Amino acid sequence: MHPLPHDLPRSNAELFARSCAVIPGGVNSSIRAFKAVGGTPYIVERAEGPYVFDVEGTRYIDLVQSYGAIILGHAHPVVTAAITTAAAGGTSYGAPTPGELLLAEEISSRVPSCERVRLMNSGTEATSTAVRLARGFTGRDRIVIFHGNFHGATDALLAAGGSGVATLGLPGTAGVPASAVASTMVVPYNVVPQLDEQVAAVFVEPVAANMGVVAPAPGFLEGLRAECDRVGALLVFDEVITGFRLGTGGAQEMCGVSADLTTFGKVIGGGLPIGCVGGRRDIMETLSPLGPVFHAGTLAGNPLATAAGRAALGELTPAAYELLRGRAGRLSAVLTEACAAAGLPANFPVVGTLVGMYFGAALGDGVAPTNFAEAKTTDEAVYRSFFHAMLAEGVALAPGAYEALFVGLGHTDDVIDAIGAAAARAALAVVSSAAAATHAAG
């Protein structure tokens, strides 16, 4: 089942060093390198339900869950069977398939604003296609995004924003030319910006889940909808995390606001690579081959990914979301209690099935952040310390202070209570090591 060579060293450190000699930084997605928390990543050999197992045989309760791509728990038997069956029939054809049709119908029927959907291979491909489509449909160039929202590795959406003020055209990373973001405006989250008729689209995470977890303020999404309508701009919900995680109809169902275009990824692939743009028929039919906006993909609508996605969505009944909401609440409660008992100021806000995590005096008083500037006041040093203390207790958090905690159907109440017990010991360890450091410094 695991065709690793017999002579492969069973050592995280050795394998990571070997990876670093052939893969830049040893990873294929930056955060996995542990740069934000220090130390050497655990190298995962396999996973099951709420657990991942590293090559050394250590078991961790996993709250990463592939950053939200996994919602039923790892290696869910229904998903595994769907992938196995699909693989036996061939893995890609370059022709239409019934599987892609069925997944598209499933998405469209659950999210009514998605009258048409186009499948592709990643959330990044979905957001970059949505940028092109919005510009092609409106004939305008300007894109508005929110500080602290993340839309994948799409040049036009990798713009930097200063905190608090609107900024235009600053590249968010090396390699993005100023020209690629010259038409991208970055504004503060949870404030409805005033738009003009140059704006093609406003991209927003309707619940922000890449700066911890930040809820939309009452009226924010409604206000965006009205402002977009006023100037004829498209409202694009990036639901790559929230889609089919917050509930059957994603964030737009929860908030009662419809988007013109919606991007999906993560959950809809059942753990396989996928992305999707859905939206209003007239906009979507501007895509090739019907319209002038080009899109193509060799593996788009891939039979394995669509089979896995259909299997996952099939398990996500209203009862499953009810269960998930309960578990998110329980996770937040046990973590809050553990930190409070240790005297460690912390805050674990819950939005639907998503749980955020912030540390430090500024956010430890139960007041959840409402934008990136506030989220950034989390104590990153405490997070580093808590992360490693939890890992030592057998609980894997994301190796970065701004990721959501992903609770899934694999996290039974017993597992969540075990996380709470681990957190109680970890929080005490964080507090006593901070005290020791203060003592040594004094």
Ligand SMILES: *Cc1c(COP(=O)(O)O)cnc(C)c1O
């Ligand atoms: C993960 C993510 C993306 C990018 O998706 P990939 O599949 O990693 O390319 C885009 N938007 C949001 C909100 C995400 O969380």
